[in-house]
Amino acid sequence: METTKAREVVQITLQVNGEAHTVEVEPRMLLADVIRHKLGLTGTHVGCEQGVCGACTVLVDGEPQRSCLMFAVQAQGHDITTIEGVTPESGLSPLQAAFQKHHGLQCGFCTPAMILTSEALLRKHPNPDEAQVREALSGNLCRCTGYQFIVDSVLDAAAQASKKEGQ
Amino acid sequence: MKPAAFEYVRPDNLQGALAALRDHPDGKVLAGGQSLIPLMNFRLSRPQALVDISHLTELTGISVVDGAVEVGALVRHQQLHEHEEVRRLLPVLSEAAGEVGHWAIRNRGTLGGSLTHADPAAELPAAAVALRATVVLANADGQREVPAESFFLGFLTTDIQPDEILVAVRFPVPPADVRYGFAEFARRPGDFALAGAFVEMGGDASGSITWFGVSGGPERRELDFPDDAQARKAAFAELAAEFDTGEDAVYRRKLAVTVAEQAYQKAREGRR
Numbered sequence: 001m002e003t004t005k006a007r008e009v010v011q012i013t014l015q016v017n018g019e020a021h022t023v024e025v026e027p028r029m030l031l032a033d034v035i036r037h038k039l040g041l042t043g044t045h046v047g048c049e050q051g052v053c054g055a056c057t058v059l060v061d062g063e064p065q066r067s068c069l070m071f072a073v074q075a076q077g078h079d080i081t082t083i084e085g086v087t088p089e090s091g092l093s094p095l096q097a098a099f100q101k102h103h104g105l106q107c108g109f110c111t112p113a114m115i116l117t118s119e120a121l122l123r124k125h126p127n128p129d130e131a132q133v134r135e136a137l138s139g140n141l142c143r144c145t146g147y148q149f150i151v152d153s154v155l156d157a158a159a160q161a162s163k164k165e166g167q
Numbered sequence: 168m169k170p171a172a173f174e175y176v177r178p179d180n181l182q183g184a185l186a187a188l189r190d191h192p193d194g195k196v197l198a199g200g201q202s203l204i205p206l207m208n209f210r211l212s213r214p215q216a217l218v219d220i221s222h223l224t225e226l227t228g229i230s231v232v233d234g235a236v237e238v239g240a241l242v243r244h245q246q247l248h249e250h251e252e253v254r255r256l257l258p259v260l261s262e263a264a265g266e267v268g269h270w271a272i273r274n275r276g277t278l279g280g281s282l283t284h285a286d287p288a289a290e291l292p293a294a295a296v297a298l299r300a301t302v303v304l305a306n307a308d309g310q311r312e313v314p315a316e317s318f319f320l321g322f323l324t325t326d327i328q329p330d331e332i333l334v335a336v337r338f339p340v341p342p343a344d345v346r347y348g349f350a351e352f353a354r355r356p357g358d359f360a361l362a363g364a365f366v367e368m369g370g371d372a373s374g375s376i377t378w379f380g381v382s383g384g385p386e387r388r389e390l391d392f393p394d395d396a397q398a399r400k401a402a403f404a405e406l407a408a409e410f411d412t413g414e415d416a417v418y419r420r421k422l423a424v425t426v427a428e429q430a431y432q433k434a435r436e437g438r439r
């Protein structure tokens with residue numbers, strides 16, 4: 001059994017975007033804050049800290065989860081993927097390109113989590129219908145786009161991918 | 168805001184967790200964190216210590232034993248929703264689990280956490296009552312079993328003791344002639360429901376309704392379902408009139424009747 005006293009700082013190693021990062025944290029530090037402030041990966045956004053807005057969503061072992069509702073100490077031993085991890089060295093990922101093409105973003109605050117959740121969706125269901133896309137993204141709030149263009153983006157990215165596969 | 172400081176205990180197994188809980192009378196269990204961490208982020212909850220059980224694989228199983236589906240406390244809502252055996256034997260439970268919050272919440276929130284938190288509008292506590300489940304609780308000395316119906320005591324209150332961990336929930340597989348239906352109403356998908364209902368109906372149209380979201384906790388009522396739609400509506404309304412709904416009583420009672428009818432229709436269509 002491991003016990004960490006209140007305010008005690010512990011060293012943990014997090015596997016983020018395929019790289020091991022060793023950081024010092026208090027147990028009360030949220031994964032979202034450690035990703036942003038200790039790792040400098042500021043693509044993970046924090047909106048509400050109560051699980052509602054979805055902006056902080058990251059992939060934990062490939063599944064979307066709220067990084068504001070998890071302590072960083074709990075993320076040890078799991079693979080964390082942030083938006084930086086699905087962004088190519090140069091250019092855009094197919095989903096990112098589709099969001100650009102369809103105006104799936106305006107201010108961009110919700111976008112990293114929209115992309116990550118969509119990545120996970122397309123891995124699970126490569127050819128989702130509109131209802132599946134809407135259900136998967138229902139936990140991600142967007143104050144700008146009105147959602148239609150986001151849904152269009154995800155459906156188009158899926159269509160492009162299956163076209164490629166068919167070739 | 169950010170959580171207040173707490174002592175963090177990460178036990179290696181259930182026995183260790185139970186011992187730690189006994190050593191920390193002001194401590195709380197941390198499972199999926201999807202109810203507890205929001206409260207801590209806003210400092211509505213400031214536990215002195217957290218006993219983290221989220222990694223204890225011994226509580227993650229789903230098995231069919233002696234005509235019942237036993238679901239470990241740490242089974243995530245999404246797992247419960249997608250599990251083949253659960254879909255086959257208890258489709259209404261799978262369906263209800265899929266209505267809990269959003270995908271990302273369901274990937275982390277647990278059955279044990281949902282039942283222990285006992286939000287009045289939560290689907291799974293009502294599912295446990297409707298399906299006549301038994302809750303299995305453990306402390307450092309041993310285990311006890313409580314029928315779901317007597318586990319829920321009211322708004323965010325259950326029979327669990329501070330040194331206990333909910334380890335599993337046992338759902339009996341319903342007899343072949345009993346069918347279930349589930350319906351709820353929420354303003355947006357993923358929001359807590361304003362009202363919801365499970366209908367259980369035997370071959371002779373006798374059965375029960377278990378409502379949620381309409382008062383402090385799951386409300387189970389037995390009745391014979393009238394064939395006539397008007398008579399049924401009147402019967403539902405009579406039961407709903409008893410609920411202590413708090414705000415918007417007229418609206419909530421109307422909703423209770425609406426969701427009961429929807430659940431009834433689904434039960435008639437022959438779901439289990």
Ligand SMILES: Cc1cc2nc3c(=O)[nH]c(=O)nc-3n(C[C@H](O)[C@H](O)[C@H](O)COP(=O)(O)OP(=O)(O)OC[C@H]3O[C@@H](n4cnc5c(N)ncnc54)[C@H](O)[C@@H]3O)c2cc1C
Nearest residue numbers: 051196198199200201202203268276277279280281289333
């Ligand atoms: C945005 C959002 C939307 C949501 N929508 C819904 C919804 O529509 N319907 C719904 O039902 N829920 C909803 N929830 C809550 C969700 O279902 C939670 O998963 C659930 O209520 C708590 O489970 P947890 O594992 O996360 O528990 P935790 O948050 O870890 O714990 C909750 C409480 O239970 C105690 N506890 C947890 N597990 C155990 C155990 N095994 N033994 C003893 N004590 C234990 C903890 O000490 C704590 O007091 C929502 C949550 C969010 C953030």
Ligand code: FES
Nearest residue numbers: 047048049054068
């Ligand atoms: S910041 Fe995590 S869901 Fe809003």
Ligand code: FES
Nearest residue numbers: 106107142143144
């Ligand atoms: S693009 Fe601004 S919140 Fe979605």
